[in-house]
Amino acid sequence: MNSSIFLKALQLNDSNSGVSTGLNWLPGSGPSIDSFSPTDGKKIGSCTTASEADYEAVIAKAQEAFKIWRNVPAPKRGEIVRQMGDAFRAHKADLGALVSYEMGKSYQEGLGEVQEIIDICDFAVGLSRQLYGLTMHSERPNHRMYEQWHAIGIVGIISAFNFPVAVWSWNSMLAWVCGDVCIWKPSEKTPLCAIACQNIISGVLKNNNLPEGISCILNGDRAIGEKMANDTRIPLISATGSTRMGRAVGAAVGARLGRSLLELGGNNAIIVSAEADLKMVLTGVVFGACGTAGQRCTTTRRVIVHESIYQKTTEVLKSAYSQLKIGDPLNETNHVGPLIDLDAVKGYENAIKQAIEQGGKVLVAGGVLSGAGYESGCYVKPCIIEAENHYPIVQHETFAPILYLMKYNTIEEAIAMQNGVPQGLSSALFTNNMREAEQFLSVNGSDCGIANINIGTSGAEIGGAFGGEKETGGGRESGSDSWKAYMRRQTNTINYGTQLPLAQGIKFDF
Numbered sequence: 208m209n210s211s212i213f214l215k216a217l218q219l220n221d222s223n224s225g226v227s228t229g230l231n232w233l234p235g236s237g238p239s240i241d242s243f244s245p246t247d248g249k250k251i252g253s254c255t256t257a258s259e260a261d262y263e264a265v266i267a268k269a270q271e272a273f274k275i276w277r278n279v280p281a282p283k284r285g286e287i288v289r290q291m292g293d294a295f296r297a298h299k300a301d302l303g304a305l306v307s308y309e310m311g312k313s314y315q316e317g318l319g320e321v322q323e324i325i326d327i328c329d330f331a332v333g334l335s336r337q338l339y340g341l342t343m344h345s346e347r348p349n350h351r352m353y354e355q356w357h358a359i360g361i362v363g364i365i366s367a368f369n370f371p372v373a374v375w376s377w378n379s380m381l382a383w384v385c386g387d388v389c390i391w392k393p394s395e396k397t398p399l400c401a402i403a404c405q406n407i408i409s410g411v412l413k414n415n416n417l418p419e420g421i422s423c424i425l426n427g428d429r430a431i432g433e434k435m436a437n438d439t440r441i442p443l444i445s446a447t448g449s450t451r452m453g454r455a456v457g458a459a460v461g462a463r464l465g466r467s468l469l470e471l472g473g474n475n476a477i478i479v480s481a482e483a484d485l486k487m488v489l490t491g492v493v494f495g496a497c498g499t500a501g502q503r504c505t506t507t508r509r510v511i512v513h514e515s516i517y518q519k520t521t522e523v524l525k526s527a528y529s530q531l532k533i534g535d536p537l538n539e540t541n542h543v544g545p546l547i548d549l550d551a552v553k554g555y556e557n558a559i560k561q562a563i564e565q566g567g568k569v570l571v572a573g574g575v576l577s578g579a580g581y582e583s584g585c586y587v588k589p590c591i592i593e594a595e596n597h598y599p600i601v602q603h604e605t606f607a608p609i610l611y612l613m614k615y616n617t618i619e620e621a622i623a624m625q626n627g628v629p630q631g632l633s634s635a636l637f638t639n640n641m642r643e644a645e646q647f648l649s650v651n652g653s654d655c656g657i658a659n660i661n662i663g664t665s666g667a668e669i670g671g672a673f674g675g676e677k678e679t680g681g682g683r684e685s686g687s688d689s690w691k692a693y694m695r696r697q698t699n700t701i702n703y704g705t706q707l708p709l710a711q712g713i714k715f716d717f
Contacts (some may be wrong), residue, residue, distance in 0.1 A: 236255070236260065236261060239253045241253050244311070247535075262434060273361065277387075282335050285332045285333075287384040287412075287415055289326055292325050299322070305399065306397075319370065323376065338384075340355040341354050343582075347568045350700055352700045356695070359443055359694060360440075362390070363389075363443065367447045368397045369503060379422065381685075389423065390435065395429075447470040450472040450629075450678045455655070457469055469679075470682050470684060472630050473633055475495070477495065478625055481641075482638050483639065484639065492610070498529060500545060501605075504633075505665040507664045508601075509624075529570045531588075551585070555609065561600040568656035570591040591610045593612050594612065594613060596627055634655040635663055636658075637661055638662075670687070672684070
C-alpha cells in the first residue's frame with residue numbers, strides 16, 4: 208500500500224505542521240509526531256507539534272476570531288457550515304481512505320465516518336435557525352421575561368483515535384453555528400486525519416474572508432490536552448477518551464469552574480430474550496463486537512442470553528465468527544482490520560489471560576495473527592469467552608474484539624446484569640415481547656444514555672443526543688438539544704411600565 212496516494216489526494220505532505228490557526232499552518236517548534244498505519248506498519252507522514260509559544264499564538268488567534276464570528280448572524284454561520292459539508296462531500300472517498308489507513312477501520316467504516324461529518328453539517332445548518340429561547344410570564348405587571356442563548360467563546364475539543372474525524376465534527380459544527388470558535392487537539396495516533404480535515408475546510412474559510420482562529424489545531428501529546436483543560440480562556444472542554452483521561456480532564460476543568468463535556472468509556476451489553484429474532488441478533492452482535500476491531504466506545508462487550516436459547520445462540524455466534532475475514536481494511540471483502548498499535552495488542556492478550564484466570568471459558572479462541580498481510584503485528588482474532596458479569600476483567604472496558612457471553616433467567620435479572628458495571632453508555636434488548644421492551648426502556652430498565660430495542664449497541668445516528676451516564680461522563684453530543692452545551696443561557700426581564708415593583712411583593716419604600 209502506497210500511503211502517498213492518500214496524502215496527495217488531500218494535499219498533504221511529510222512537512223506539514225501540526226499547528227494551525229485556521230488558514231495558515233505555523234512552523235510548530237515542538238517535536239515531530241510520526242504517523243504509522245496499523246494496516247501495514249508503514250510510516251504515512253510526520254507533523255510537528257505545538258510548543259508553549261505555538262499554543263499561545265493559537266489561543267490569541269482564536270480569541271481574535273471569536274470577536275468577529277459571534278457577531279455573524281447564526282443563519283449566516285449555518286451557510287458557512289453548509290459549504291463545509293459540501294467540501295467534505297467532494298473529499299469523502301479520499302478522506303475515508305485516509306481514516307481507514309491511518310486508524311485501521313474498514314474502508315466502509317471510514318466512509319461512514321466522513322458521512323457523519325456531512326450529516327452533522329446538514330443538522331447544524333437547520334439548527335442555525337432554531338437556537339430558540341423561551342418566553343415566560345412575569346408575576347409583575349408591565350414586565351416581560353424571556354431567555355436567550357449566547358456563544359461562550361473558545362471550545363476546546365480533545366478527540367480519540369477511534370473516530371479521528373467524526374467526533375470532532377459533532378462538536379465543531381454545532382459550536383460554529385452557535386457562534387463559538389474551536390481549538391482541536393486530535394489524538395497523537397491519528398494526526399494526519401486532523402490535518403486533512405483542516406485543509407478541506409480552509410478553502411471555505413478563505414473564500415468567505417473569515418478570520419483565522421475560527422478553526423485551530425494543536426497537535427501534540429497529553430501535555431497539550433492538560434494545558435487546554437487548565438486554561439481559563441477556554442470555557443468549554445469537550446473530551447472523548449478513556450474514563451481515566453476523563454477523570455483528569457473533569458477535575459482540572461472543574462477546579463477552575465469551567466465546563467466539561469465528557470464522552471468516556473463504555474461496557475455495552477445486548478440482552479437476548481427468549482423471544483428474540485436470532486437472525487437480527489446475529490447481525491447486531493457480530494457487527495457490534497467486531498466492527499472497528501472492537502475499538503468503539505459503543506462496541507458490544509457483553510451478551511446476556513436467556514438460558515432457554517443460550518446453547519443455540521452460542522452455536523450461531525460461533526458459526527458466524529468462523530466466517531469473519533481479517534485483513535487489510537481497505538480490502539472491502541474483509542470484516543475486521545487491525546488494532547491501533549502494539550500496545551493495544553498487549554491489552555487484548557492480557558484481557559484474555561485475565562478472563563481465563565478469573566474463570567472464563569473460551570468459546571472462540573483469540574490470538575495475534577502473523578505472516579503475509581499481517582506484518583504490522585496489530586491484527587488479532589475476535590474471540591468469545593463465557594464469563595460471569597462480576598469478573599473484574601468483565602467490569603473493565605478492553606478496547607479490542609473480546610465478547611463475554613453469559614446467561615440469565617428473568618428479564619429483571621438481565622437488566623440488573625446489564626446495569627451492573629461502572630459504565631453507562633449504550634445498551635440493547637432483542638425481543639418481540641412488548642412488555643419486555645417497555646420494561647427495558649422504563650425508569651426500572653437500562654441505566655445507559657442509549658437504550659435500543661432490536662438494534663445493536665453500535666451505530667448511533669446524529670439526530671439523537673449521544674452520550675452516557677456513570678463513568679461514561681454524562682456528556683451529550685450531536686443531535687437533539689446538545690447544542691445548549693456550547694452556549695450560555697441568559698434570562699432577561701424588561702419593565703415597560705412607569706413603576707418599579709419588586710418581585711415576591713417585597714416593599715422597599717423610602
